[in-house]
Every structure is written in structure tokens, then in C-alpha cells.
Amino acid sequence: MILIMLGAPATGKGSVAEILKEKLNIPSISSGDIFRKNISEETEFGKKIKVFMDKGELVPDDLVLEMITSRLNEDDVKNGVILDGFPRTLKQAEALDKMLEKENKKVDMVVNLETPRDELLERTTNRRNCSNKECNSIYNLILHPPKVEGICDKCGSPLYQRDDAKPEVAKNRLEVYDRETAPLVNYYKKTGVLYTTILSQRINRMKDEVAQDVIEELKNKGL
Numbered sequence: 623m624i625l626i627m628l629g630a631p632a633t634g635k636g637s638v639a640e641i642l643k644e645k646l647n648i649p650s651i652s653s654g655d656i657f658r659k660n661i662s663e664e665t666e667f668g669k670k671i672k673v674f675m676d677k678g679e680l681v682p683d684d685l686v687l688e689m690i691t692s693r694l695n696e697d698d699v700k701n702g703v704i705l706d707g708f709p710r711t712l713k714q715a716e717a718l719d720k721m722l723e724k725e726n727k728k729v730d731m732v733v734n735l736e737t738p739r740d741e742l743l744e745r746t747t748n749r750r751n752c753s754n755k756e757c758n759s760i761y762n763l764i765l766h767p768p769k770v771e772g773i774c775d776k777c778g779s780p781l782y783q784r785d786d787a788k789p790e791v792a793k794n795r796l797e798v799y800d801r802e803t804a805p806l807v808n809y810y811k812k813t814g815v816l817y818t819t820i821l822s823q824r825i826n827r828m829k830d831e832v833a834q835d836v837i838e839e840l841k842n843k844g845l
């Protein structure tokens with residue numbers, strides 16, 4: 623099963639993917655997490671992509687495809703995978719289709735998460751991450767604040783605001799999404815694999831409910 627999580631930054635793709643990977647028993651690959659790991663480990667690849675990520679721009683397609691192709695060739699994805707944050711451009715989507723075609727596979731479902739714009743900005747700029755790379759916990763100052771300000775509940779390390787959570791970068795990321803990634807909605811609509819749903823705390827529709835609906839939809843489609 624090949625499942626894609628599509629949606630603007632901070633819609634909750636990663637959180638829903640975390641639930642789905644347990645329920646479906648397949649791994650979830652987050653391109654953003656792989657990139658951040660390369661940056662924190664100061665690899666050659668990390669040095670090349672940092673400048674784009676810091677500005678909220680997309681990493682160039684050739685670099686993304688180099689990394690994803692090698693990751694998709696690993697053994698743990700043979701029975702299926704959830705792709706969180708990839709593809710993000712038409713070129714990446716076409717390259718993925720070609721990659722899958724060679725193995726007689728195809729994209730089975732694209733979960734398109736929608737959240738009101740102002741809610742997205744509020745979510746992003748209030749996000750705080752644990753500075754301990756082993757812990758990686760994520761907080762939100764409004765929705766899920768830490769018990770002690772600035773300190774991780776789980777491991778006691780200081781929290782910090784990721785560069786892409788700063789207001790000007792967050793705004794740019796949404797513009798980049800509209801320009802580069804939103805066209806994928808139509809791309810996947812045409813092949814009949816798109817499942818659009820809302821994730822918004824304002825209507826109390828959160829990640830567990832969304833994940834449950836995705837599971838139902840997969841069952842309805844016999845997947």
C-alpha cells in the first residue's frame with residue numbers, strides 16, 4: 623500500500639501518519655525529518671539543503687529525488703509506505719509514479735488534509751520543539767503547552783522555536799505550498815486516488831478522528 627499525506631505545512635500530516643503507521647503496520651517516511659537529521663548531523667547533503675529549508679523554500683527536486691529514491695529502495699518499505707511531505711511538486715509526483723511503475727505498484731490513496739489558513743499560521747508560530755534530538759517532542763503553546771514554560775515534559779531539555787516556525791518563514795512556506803504543491807490536488811484527483819478531509823481544532827475534528835476516517839475509506843476501497 624502506498625499512501626501519500628498531502629496538505630499545507632502544519633495541517634497535521636505527520637501526526638496523522640504516526641497513527642496510520644501503527645494501524646496499517648507500515649513505515650512512514652517524512653522527507654522533512656530526513657532533511658533535518660542530515661542538517662543536524664552536518665552531512666554533505668545537509669549542507670546543500672540547509673539554505674533552502676532555512677528560508678522556507680523547497681529543496682530542489684533533484685536533491686529530493688536522490689534522497690527519496692535511495693530511501694524507497696530499503697527493505698522495510700517493500701510491503702508499503704506512508705509518504706509524509708513527499709511529493710511536493712509535479713515533477714516529484716511524476717518521478718514517484720515512474721519509480722512505482724517499474725515495480726508494478728501505484729499510489730493507492732492520497733490523503734489531502736485541509737485546515738483554515740489562519741489556524742495554520744497560529745499552529746505553526748506557536749510550535750516549540752524539544753532540543754534533545756533523541757526525544758524530539760513537539761509542543762504547541764496554545765493547544766498542547768509544556769507544564770513548565772520552555773522545558774520539555776518528557777526529558778527536561780530546553781524547548782526552542784524551529785526556524786520554519788518563525789512568522790515570516792511560516793508565511794513563505796504557505797505561499798510556496800500554494801504555488802508548488804497545491805497543483806498536486808488536481809493531479810491526484812484525475813487518477814481517482816484523492817481523499818480530501820478537514821483537520822481543524824475549531825470544529826473539534828482532530829488527528830484520531832481523521833485517521834479513523836482514512837482507515838474506513840481504505841476499507842471501502844478494498845485496500
Ligand code: AMP
Nearest residue numbers: 653654675679680681686707708709710
Ligand atoms: P516538513 O517537515 O515536511 O514541513 O518539511 C520541512 C522543509 O523540508 C520544507 O519546508 C522544505 O524546505 C523541505 N522539504 C521537505 N520535503 C520536501 C520535498 N518533498 N520537496 C522539497 N522540499 C522538501
